[in-house]
Amino acid sequence: MQRKGGRRRDPDGQDAEAVEQVLDELYATPPSAFVPRREERAAAARTAGRKEDARRIHAARRPTLAAWAANLLTRSRPEETRRFLELGQALREAHRTLDAAGLKDLSALRRHIVAVLSQQAAQLAREAGQRLSPTAQREVESTLRAVLADPDAADRWAGGRLETSLTPPSAFPSAFPSGTAPPEPARTGPRASARPKSPRTASGTRAKDELAERRRERREERERAEQEAERAERHLRDARAVQADAQESLRRADDELGRVRETVAAAEERLRAAHEDLERAEGERREAEERERTAADAVAGAEREARASARRVDRPAGRDR
Incomplete structure (x- = not known):
């Protein structure tokens, strides 16, 4: 049943797209x-x-921390994910x-690209507030190696819902021992010994054509792999540039914080000295008030004595009249 707006419902009427x-x-x-988010949604x-x-x-x-980081890489870097797949x-x-020498070059290329992408996963995890331990970092690398070697692992990683890290196969698929030639394409029909012999010139031409075709295919594969490596290098340079900018911003912030702390310390020192001055001034004012009260009392006493003396002086003069 098709819902309005294009969403599909499953047979019992539940919104399957919403669940996804x-x-x-x-x-x-x-x-x-x-777990809290899961229980809330359930x-x-x-x-x-x-x-x-x-x-x-x-x-x-x-998911484990490593599986979550691998999922985060898939969801946050869709273009890199597509190219990696x-x-x-x-x-x-x-x-x-490829021959043995070509396989050796590809092995080095695989290690390099896996290292670059695992560093990107660790950076994304740090930006999300999670720091990968060395063990988790190795598990991310193991998952990425499995994605390169195993198409089933690639499909699981592309879905972005890994629960645990993936383990690569012990040997890369279709690899052959070092120093041996790649297997010839499968042939149908009777064995070579039973086939009618071809003229030597025709056989030599076919062998040259097959060799040229294999070389062309190897060259094209190498070119594609080198292009992927170059793109990974550019992403790494961009990430390092962003990291350098962040470190410079952090350094400037630390410098500014130091200056602010010095300003605050100086202000606090001035405030402490001002408090001391205030306490001293208040003490002096209290002393002045005490002296003023003492002086006022002395003045009042002197005025009383003066008035009493004046009265004593005036009384005898009144009796003589």
């Missing part, structure tokens, strides 16, 4: 917040009467045609 969006959201959530589905949705949401397993397909194909 919830699961995408959960696997983009840091592991420390995964409870909302149950409250809305969507029991099957709630069951699916509740069944989602919390294409590179894996090209490398698996190249292993069927």
Whole structure:
């Protein structure tokens, strides 16, 4: 049944697309917040009467930190993810045609690109508030190596819902021992010994054509791999430039913080001295008030004595008249 707006409902009327969006959201959530977010979304589905949705949401397993970082890389870097998946397909194909020297070059290229992308995953995790331990970093690299070697692992990683890190196969698919030639393409029909012999010139021409075709394919694979490596190098340079800018901003912020702290310390010292001056002035004022009261009392006493003396002086003069 098709809903208005293009969303599909599953047979029991539940919004399947909404469930997928919830699961995408959960696997983009840091592991420390995964379980509370999952229970919140499952409870909302149950409250809305969507029991099957709630069951699916509740069944989602919390990813390890390394798996979450690999999921974060997939969701945050879609273009790099697409190119990395294409590179894996090209490398698996190249292993069927390259010679030992070419395989050695490809192995070095794989290690380099995996290291670059794992550093990007660690940077994304730090930006999201999570720091990868050395063990988690190695698990991210293991997942990326598995994506290059195994198409099933590539599909799982591309879905962005890994629960645990992936383990690459012990040997790269279609690889052959060092120093041996790549296998010849499968032939149908009777064995070579039973085929009618061809003229020597025709056989030599076919061999040259096949060799030229294999060389052309190897050259094209190498060129594609080198282009991927160059793009990865550019991304790494851009990331390092961003990191350098952030470090410079942090240094300037530290300098400004130091200046502000010095200003605050000087202001606090001035405030302390002002408090001391205020306390001293208040003490002096209290002393002055005490002296003023003492002086006022003395003046009042002197005035009383003067009035009494004046009265004594005036009385005898009144009696003589």
